[in-house]
Amino acid sequence: MSERFPNIDWWCDRCGAYLNDQVGFDDHNYTHKCTNCGHKNSISRDNIYESHEDYWNANNDE
Template identity: 70%
Template structure:
């Protein structure tokens, strides 16, 4: 299981990212309900927790926050292996 850390307005995923990404793509193809299981998503503007918003779907590539209306990118580019990786990019 991966540990997710919210750092400011981005997301850090601790664990084996390469294998995790392959597993997530396989899960999506096999009909699993989440494209990014065990990943917590937060709004880039207001930091609201997106996963629990009504009808949130991480298969969509953007999600409009129901709290502030900001359109957030939901993609692998927003998931980081470590805090250091997040800080250097």
């Protein structure tokens, strides 16, 4: 099966672990529970950022 979001790297919002390589990861699912910390991450177009800085700015009130 092809990826829903080809060439997108997914990272855990809590611990920063790389999700694409984790057992059970499939970007056709709308969530993935990180095997490192157990955090349930949303896998959606709304969570794709150009850079870590863009992610940080969108998710931190400063």
